[in-house]
Amino acid sequence: MNTRTLVIVLIGVATLFLMAFIKPFSTSESWEVPAKYKKMKNPYAGVEDSERVGQTLYVVHCKSCHGKTGMGDGTKSKSLKTAIPNFTSEEFQCQTDGELYYKTIFGRDEMPSYEKKIKDDEDRWLLVNYIRTLNK
Ligand code: HEC
Structure with a gap:
């Protein structure tokens, strides 16, 4: 093996090491939703919720972490290691209903x-x- 080949092999090995090291950190950021859910149609889109079922469920189950207005500032939020996404942000709201369903x-x-x-x-x-x- 000449020096040039050896250098190329070493760079290859070093790259693999780096990738294995960085991957666990980068994947914890994005949350991939399976295509089946991503494309799922919301059968209740635009349906009026006169009994405020959605809001009641939110207050009972979600508010403690996600906060009353969805800012991620609920009473439990400070004791968590994971940052809570802001429901009022454009980044959050641009997800499909299916994605929100899946994650929830x-x-x-x-x-x-x-x-x-x-x-x-x-x-x-x-x-x-x-x-x-x-969303505001
Ligand atoms: C114990 C605290 C806690 C409770 C209770 C909770 N969540 Fe979460 N939620 C989190 C955390 C932390 C994340 C971020 C998770 C991650 O990125 O790994 C999150 C993420 C989400 C996401 C994904 C946001 C995004 O943009 O990726 C949705 C949707 C969500 N929560 C909805 C809900 C709903 C709806 C409820 C109530 C039924 C609820 N959560 C209850 C802590 C909580």
Whole structure:
């Protein structure tokens, strides 16, 4: 093996090491939602929630962390390691209803799963509709 080949091999090995090291940090940032959910149609889009089901569920289950207005400043927020996304931000609101549904129901790490606590599909979508209204 001549010097040039050796240098190329060493650069290759070093790059692999770096990638393995950086990956766990970068993936914890973005939260990929499976395409099936991402494209899911909200069957209750635009439906009037006269009984305020969405808001009630939000106050009971979500407000403690996400805050009354969705700013991520609930009473429990300070004891968490993970930064809480701001529901009023454009970055949050530009996600599809399906993405919000998926993240709400399945959660990850410090974001709890609501698969068992909120079972009714209509309730789940009304909750998504409610967090959509926190856009200001
Ligand atoms: C114990 C605190 C806690 C509670 C309670 C909680 N969340 Fe979360 N939530 C989080 C944290 C922390 C994150 C960020 C998670 C991450 O990025 O890994 C999050 C993220 C989210 C996201 C994804 C935001 C984004 O842009 O990626 C949605 C949607 C969400 N929560 C909705 C809800 C809803 C709806 C409820 C109530 C049913 C709820 N959460 C209850 C802590 C909480």
